[in-house]
Amino acid sequence: MSTESSAQNQPIASTGPAAVSVTGVGKVFASRKGADVTALEAVDLTIAPGEFVSLIGPSGCGKSTLLRLIADLDTPTSGSIEVFGKTARQARIDQAYGIAFQQAGLLPWRTVRANIELPLELHKVGKAERGARSSELLSLVGLADFADKYPDQLSGGMQQRVAIARSLAESPGLLLMDEPFGALDEMTRERMQTELVRICAETGAAVVFVTHSIPEAVFLSNRVVVMSPRPGRIRDVIAVDLGRAEGRGEGLREADSFFEAVVAVRESLHGEAAGAPAARGVDQR
Amino acid sequence: MTRTGSPLGRRVLLGVLGVVVLAAIWELYKALGPATGVVIGDLTVLPRTSDLAMPHVWDMVARLFRPVRSAGDDEMMWQAVLQASFFSLGVAAVGWFVGVVVGMVLAIFMQRFRTAESALLPWIVLSQTVPLIAIAPLVKRWGSQIEIGSFSWENWMSVALIASYLAFFPVSIGALRGLGSPDVNHVELMRTYSVGWWATLVRLRLPASVPYLLPALRLAAANAVIGTVVAEVSIGLRGGIGRMIVEYAAAAGGDPAKPWAPIFGAVLVGLLAAGVVALIGLALARYRRGETPA
Numbered sequence: 001m002s003t004e005s006s007a008q009n010q011p012i013a014s015t016g017p018a019a020v021s022v023t024g025v026g027k028v029f030a031s032r033k034g035a036d037v038t039a040l041e042a043v044d045l046t047i048a049p050g051e052f053v054s055l056i057g058p059s060g061c062g063k064s065t066l067l068r069l070i071a072d073l074d075t076p077t078s079g080s081i082e083v084f085g086k087t088a089r090q091a092r093i094d095q096a097y098g099i100a101f102q103q104a105g106l107l108p109w110r111t112v113r114a115n116i117e118l119p120l121e122l123h124k125v126g127k128a129e130r131g132a133r134s135s136e137l138l139s140l141v142g143l144a145d146f147a148d149k150y151p152d153q154l155s156g157g158m159q160q161r162v163a164i165a166r167s168l169a170e171s172p173g174l175l176l177m178d179e180p181f182g183a184l185d186e187m188t189r190e191r192m193q194t195e196l197v198r199i200c201a202e203t204g205a206a207v208v209f210v211t212h213s214i215p216e217a218v219f220l221s222n223r224v225v226v227m228s229p230r231p232g233r234i235r236d237v238i239a240v241d242l243g244r245a246e247g248r249g250e251g252l253r254e255a256d257s258f259f260e261a262v263v264a265v266r267e268s269l270h271g272e273a274a275g276a277p278a279a280r281g282v283d284q285r
Numbered sequence: 286m287t288r289t290g291s292p293l294g295r296r297v298l299l300g301v302l303g304v305v306v307l308a309a310i311w312e313l314y315k316a317l318g319p320a321t322g323v324v325i326g327d328l329t330v331l332p333r334t335s336d337l338a339m340p341h342v343w344d345m346v347a348r349l350f351r352p353v354r355s356a357g358d359d360e361m362m363w364q365a366v367l368q369a370s371f372f373s374l375g376v377a378a379v380g381w382f383v384g385v386v387v388g389m390v391l392a393i394f395m396q397r398f399r400t401a402e403s404a405l406l407p408w409i410v411l412s413q414t415v416p417l418i419a420i421a422p423l424v425k426r427w428g429s430q431i432e433i434g435s436f437s438w439e440n441w442m443s444v445a446l447i448a449s450y451l452a453f454f455p456v457s458i459g460a461l462r463g464l465g466s467p468d469v470n471h472v473e474l475m476r477t478y479s480v481g482w483w484a485t486l487v488r489l490r491l492p493a494s495v496p497y498l499l500p501a502l503r504l505a506a507a508n509a510v511i512g513t514v515v516a517e518v519s520i521g522l523r524g525g526i527g528r529m530i531v532e533y534a535a536a537a538g539g540d541p542a543k544p545w546a547p548i549f550g551a552v553l554v555g556l557l558a559a560g561v562v563a564l565i566g567l568a569l570a571r572y573r574r575g576e577t578p579a
């Protein structure tokens with residue numbers, strides 16, 4: 001465990017209530033055979049409004065679990081979670097966050113536009129307003145020409161963009177994303193990353209982003225949270241200083257500062273002991 | 286994944302071809318089969334080929350265009366059959382509709398409360414093992430005691446009730462599976478929208494259940510038709526195909542083609558019922574798009 005991690009668990013810039021504040025959170029999954037699984041233990045993390053934080057770590061280290069706790073899809077066994085100063089439950093009820101999973105999870109019987117409008121429709125937003133908002137989002141994710149297509153008529157990357165547009169529908173201050181680009185090819189993936197940076201800059205939303213790819217984490221994030229498994233803990237928090245989102249372009253992927261950050265995250269993932277075997281399940285690209 | 290059905294013209298052609306083949310087999314067996322039929326032990330496996338047991342196909346068709354009673358100047362046979370067919374179809378439709386509503390309500394209830402599922406499901410399955418012949422007189426007797434104001438229970442309602450008794454079963458089973466079919470992903474998405482059970486039902490579970498529901502509706506239609514025809518006989522309701530089949534069977538001796546006319550009518554009712562369900566399937570085509578590939 002790195003000693004500096006607790007100090008770096010604080011956000012780089014803090015204004016008003018934190019977007020997410022996780023304090024001493026643990027999660028134990030009880031199993032029938034009595035062999036309980038400790039998925040998370042003593043996790044502390046604070047995320048500032050507008051900040052982009054990636055969670056990275058080997059498979060099974062509790063990244064998805066942490067995200068689900070923040071989303072109030074599950075409840076922590078110990079500790080507390082606040083989202084914009086509210087309990088996770090209240091934040092969910094108030095629609096404080098938007099969420100996107102690895103599977104786009106679009107409803108196959110709804111058109112692209114109707115899928116994006118789903119949360120608005122469920123929350124009784126008027127028809128005209130819904131139409132205006134979905135048009136806005138469609139052009140934001142570059143799918144204006146596909147509004148009336150059905151999900152099965154889109155490529156995987158396009159479906160994922162629809163899912164992101166849907167998660168942005170109610171202009172949430174926080175986006176939760178669990179490997180949203182995991183199923184995409186490298187080319188599409190990089191394009192989507194660039195788009196996500198742009199979208200976040202335009203919307204000013206804070207993001208918690210789970211990924212297996214070090215370059216992806218570094219390219220997107222203000223801070224990269226490195227986690228270790230059994231039990232799931234935060235091993236390290238690495239600040240990536242690549243400038244504010246607006247300035248990030250494709251050129252950045254070749255910059256020295258980018259590589260330095262990639263090396264820093266990789267070393268942290270591999271543990272303090274140099275030459276330790278690579279953490280399993282982590283993409284070394 | 287919308288199933289690319291063959292064009293309508295081709296399907297109709299295939300259907301007609303099927304009927305022609307069936308008629309050909311009938312005539313072929315009648316011409317070549319043994320006059321006493323095929324008997325193994327005491328069991329008659331294939332019928333006798335006499336004109337009495339197996340009239341010629343053309344005789345059966347021609348019979349439709351003669352008056353009901355050969356001697357008199359009654360209406361044409363096809364008119365009488367058509368009338369009875371529509372009567373039965375109407376009763377079956379009422380039974381089907383009631384059965385679908387009851388089946389859906391049961392399924393939704395079982396989906397909502399897990400305990401209801403374990404409490405109800407065995408009874409629902411058990412209900413189908415009660416023979417129709419046993420419940421028909423009961424329904425008739427109970428029905429005859431109902432009289433509320435100007436409303437009084439009529440025999441056709443008993444028949445429709447029995448039809449619905451057969452129709453609700455596939456719907457409740459199919460809908461229960463369909464309502465439980467959405468991915469965890471989708472259910473959790475609804476949870477993140479913090480909408481209640483009702484909105485999840487309407488926006489997610491019901492649309493997702495359509496692919497399971499359509500075959501159930503088709504089965505329910507077939508059950509409703511069979512239930513109607515059989516119940517007409519056992520309750521003794523006049524005017525429908527079931528009663529007609531029994532009445533005309535008595536005339537088989539002197540007029541062997543006559544009993545076949547209402548049987549054609551029963552087939553027609555079945556076809557029409559299947560057609561209506563197919564139309565419903567067309568109207569719901571949007572909900573039959575397969576899962577989105579990830």
Ligand SMILES: Nc1ncnc2c1ncn2[C@@H]1O[C@H](COP(=O)(O)OP(=O)(O)OP(=O)(O)O)[C@@H](O)[C@H]1O
Pocket residue numbers: 029030037038039057058059060061062063064065066232281
């Ligand atoms: N519902 C559950 N019931 C029991 N155990 C669970 C459950 N969900 C997760 N776990 C366990 O908790 C641990 C962390 O799981 P989690 O899905 O958070 O890992 P992850 O970091 O997201 O992994 P991956 O990178 O493969 O997605 C695992 O050991 C897993 O087996």
Ligand SMILES: [Mg+2]
Pocket residue numbers: 063064065178
């Ligand atoms: Mg995961």
